[in-house]
Amino acid sequence: MNRLSFPVLALLLFAVSPLSGADVQIPVIKDGEAQIIKELEDSDYWIRHDLWVETEFDLDGDGKPDRMHVAVTRPTQTDTQSLKLPVIYNSSPYFAGTTGDDETYFWDARQELGDEPPQRSAAPAIEREGTRPIISKRHVKDWLPRGFVVVHSSAPGTGLSQGCPTIGDDPEALAPKAVIDWLCGRGKGFTEPFGGEPVEAYWSSGKVGMTGTSYNGTIPLAAATTGVEGLEVIIPVAPNTSYYHYYRSNGLVRHPGGYLGEDIDILYDFIHSGGNEETQAYCDCHVRDETMKPNQDRATGDYNDFWSSRDYLNRVDGVKAAVLMAHAFNDWNVVPEHSIRIYEALKKNGVEAQLFMHQGGHGGPPPISMMNRWFTHYLYGEDNGVENDSKSWIFREGDERTNPTAYPDYPHPWAKDVLFYPVAGAPERGGLQMEPAQEASAETLVDNFSFSGEALAQAEYTEHRLIYATPKLSEPVHLSGTPRVKLRIACDRPAANLSVWLVSLPWNTSKHSKITDNIITRGWADPQNIESIRESKPLVPGQFYDIEFDLQPDDQVIAKGQQIGLMIFSSDRDYTLHPTPGTKLTVDLQQSQLSLPVVGGIMSFEAED
Incomplete structure (x- = not known):
C-alpha cells in the first residue's frame, strides 16, 4: 500500500533542458576562488529534476527501506559537454513547511522543579509548502554560476521523504549519507517513491560539500560523523551538535532563547510534514510517544542514553571531511558551545578545521569569499592554501562582516x-x-x-x-x-x-x-x-x-x-x-x-x- 500522499503526476522526473548549451569553460578559478561564469547565471540553461534515494533504514514500519526526496539543479553543460562537476548539498527538515509561530502546544514553563509536567496540547497540522520538483532554491544562485551542482533533500519524515523524524538519532546521519553515496555512484536513486526507474548521478564528480544553518547545519555534521567517502568538506553554520545541550544545561531544564516551553518532542511536531495520516500516526506513536516523551525527562533534566545518542560529540571520531565551523557568540538559540566543543574535538583528532565566529545572534555564515576558497580547494582540488590559513576568524565589534580578524587559534593563545x-x-x-x-x-x-x-x-x-x-x-x-x-x-x-x-x-x-x-x-x-x-x-x-x-x-x-x-x-x-x-x-x-x-x-x- 502506498503510504505517501502526493498528487499523481504524469512526469515524476521533471527537467528543464534546452536542446543545446553553449560550450563554456567550467570552472574558472582566479585567486583561489571559483568565479561566476556569465553563461551559468541564466536559469533557462539549468537542468532541474527530482528523485528518491533509498536508505538503509525503515522508520515508518512498511517493511521497505525509506527513500529520501532529492532535488538537483545543474548546468546544462553537464549533459551537452558531459561535464562531471562537484556538488554543494543542503538537507533540511524545514523545506516542506512547519507548524509556524503557533506556540500554544509548547510545554508550560510554570512547573515546580522535580514534578512531572502537566500534559500539553496537541500540535496543529502542518500545511505542506512547495510543489515538486523544486524542494528549495537556496544556494543555487550562489554556487551553480560558479560551476557547482546544487542538491537539496528533505529530511526523514518531512515533505516527500519517507520515514519519521527522529531529531538527532542515527537516521539523520544515515539519510544524507545515502544521498552522498548516490552522488558518488554507490547508492540507489529512483524516479518514484515506490518502484520507479533507476536514476544515476552521471554528472557528479564524486566530490561533495555540505553547508546549512541551524538544523540545516546540524545535518552536514551528522553526515560527516559517518565518515562517508566523497564528503570532502562541510561548513556548518550555528549547528545544534547536541540536543541535550540545546534543551538542558548541567542537569537543568533550559529552553532555547525565544522558545520558552520547547522540547525535543515539540521540535518533532514542528517539522513532521511527511507521510499520510497512517504513517504520521505510526511515527507519532513509536517515535514521539514511546521514545521521546518517556526519555526526555522534563522533571529532572538529567542526562541519559536517549540524549547521549543525540550528541554528535560522541560520534565526532568518524569525521574525515574538512570542517569550517561558523557560529555567533551571542547566539542564545543554539548557544556557542555547540560549535566550540566540536571544533576542539576535531583539532585533537587531527581533522582539518577552522572556526569563524561573529558577535551577532543566531545564524550568519562566513563571508562567501571564505566559503568559496574552502569549496574550491576541497571540491576542485585548487591549491589555494586555505588549509594553511589562520585557524580562527572572528568578526570584531564594529567591523565589517566581510572582514573578520584572523587569530592563530581559539581561544586566543595568549x-x-x-x-x-x-x-x-x-x-x-x-x-x-x-x-x-x-x-x-x-x-x-x-x-x-x-x-x-x-x-x-x-x-x-x-x-x-x-x-x-x-x-x-x-x-x-x-x-x-x-x-x-x-x-x-x-x-x-x-x-x-x-x-x-x-x-x-x-x-x-x-x-x-x-x-x-x-x-x-x-x-x-x-x-x-x-x-x-x-x-x-x-x-x-x-x-x-x-x-x-x-x-x-x-x-x-x-x-x-x-x-x-x-x-x-x-x-x-x-x-x-x-x-x-x-x-x-x-x-x-x-x-x-x-x-x-x-x-x-x-x-x-x-x-x-
Whole structure:
C-alpha cells in the first residue's frame, strides 16, 4: 500500500533542458576562488529534476527501506559537454513547511522543579509548502554560476521523504549519507517513491560539500560523523551538535532563547510534514510517544542514553571531511558551545578545521569569499592554501562582516585564566577583586521568575539577585575562551534553578542599544546534579554545596570605562522553568570565585582604577 500522499503526476522526473548549451569553460578559478561564469547565471540553461534515494533504514514500519526526496539543479553543460562537476548539498527538515509561530502546544514553563509536567496540547497540522520538483532554491544562485551542482533533500519524515523524524538519532546521519553515496555512484536513486526507474548521478564528480544553518547545519555534521567517502568538506553554520545541550544545561531544564516551553518532542511536531495520516500516526506513536516523551525527562533534566545518542560529540571520531565551523557568540538559540566543543574535538583528532565566529545572534555564515576558497580547494582540488590559513576568524565589534580578524587559534593563545572573588554588597552591588575576602561572609537571594535577567542586572537594589563588579577598566580587556564559576551555595528547598550571567556595566540604555551590548555570556546549572549529570540528588535544605560549571564560550573586547559584573540568580525567566517564587539561595562568598580567560592574563588588569 502506498503510504505517501502526493498528487499523481504524469512526469515524476521533471527537467528543464534546452536542446543545446553553449560550450563554456567550467570552472574558472582566479585567486583561489571559483568565479561566476556569465553563461551559468541564466536559469533557462539549468537542468532541474527530482528523485528518491533509498536508505538503509525503515522508520515508518512498511517493511521497505525509506527513500529520501532529492532535488538537483545543474548546468546544462553537464549533459551537452558531459561535464562531471562537484556538488554543494543542503538537507533540511524545514523545506516542506512547519507548524509556524503557533506556540500554544509548547510545554508550560510554570512547573515546580522535580514534578512531572502537566500534559500539553496537541500540535496543529502542518500545511505542506512547495510543489515538486523544486524542494528549495537556496544556494543555487550562489554556487551553480560558479560551476557547482546544487542538491537539496528533505529530511526523514518531512515533505516527500519517507520515514519519521527522529531529531538527532542515527537516521539523520544515515539519510544524507545515502544521498552522498548516490552522488558518488554507490547508492540507489529512483524516479518514484515506490518502484520507479533507476536514476544515476552521471554528472557528479564524486566530490561533495555540505553547508546549512541551524538544523540545516546540524545535518552536514551528522553526515560527516559517518565518515562517508566523497564528503570532502562541510561548513556548518550555528549547528545544534547536541540536543541535550540545546534543551538542558548541567542537569537543568533550559529552553532555547525565544522558545520558552520547547522540547525535543515539540521540535518533532514542528517539522513532521511527511507521510499520510497512517504513517504520521505510526511515527507519532513509536517515535514521539514511546521514545521521546518517556526519555526526555522534563522533571529532572538529567542526562541519559536517549540524549547521549543525540550528541554528535560522541560520534565526532568518524569525521574525515574538512570542517569550517561558523557560529555567533551571542547566539542564545543554539548557544556557542555547540560549535566550540566540536571544533576542539576535531583539532585533537587531527581533522582539518577552522572556526569563524561573529558577535551577532543566531545564524550568519562566513563571508562567501571564505566559503568559496574552502569549496574550491576541497571540491576542485585548487591549491589555494586555505588549509594553511589562520585557524580562527572572528568578526570584531564594529567591523565589517566581510572582514573578520584572523587569530592563530581559539581561544586566543595568549589568553590566561584570571581569578576574581566576590565582595559583599547585597542587596545593592558588591565588588569583584583578585584576592579572596579575608573575612567569611554570605549573601542570600530570593527566587522570582517574574523579573527578567535584564531587569535584575540594571536594578540598583533588589533581593532577587546578587551582583558583583570589577572596578572600571582603565584599558579595554579582551576575553577569549570559556569563563567558569565556582560557587558554594545553600538552598532552603530540595531543588532550585541556578543562573549566572556575566554583564558589562553600566548598562547601555540608549535607544540604539542591543542586549548584546551588555550581556557578555551566561550559564545555567542544577545544584542537584553536582555529583552526577545522570542522577539528581535532592538538596538538604540549609546545607552548603560546591558547584562548578562553565559559562558559554566568548570572545569579546570589554571597553575602557566599563565594569565586568558577575550576576547570580535563580530562575531565568526566558530560559528556565518557573517554580513558585520564594526559594532562597545563600552564597558563601569566601568560597566562591569566577575564572575569566583574559588575553594577556593578569597583566591586563594591573592598571585598573
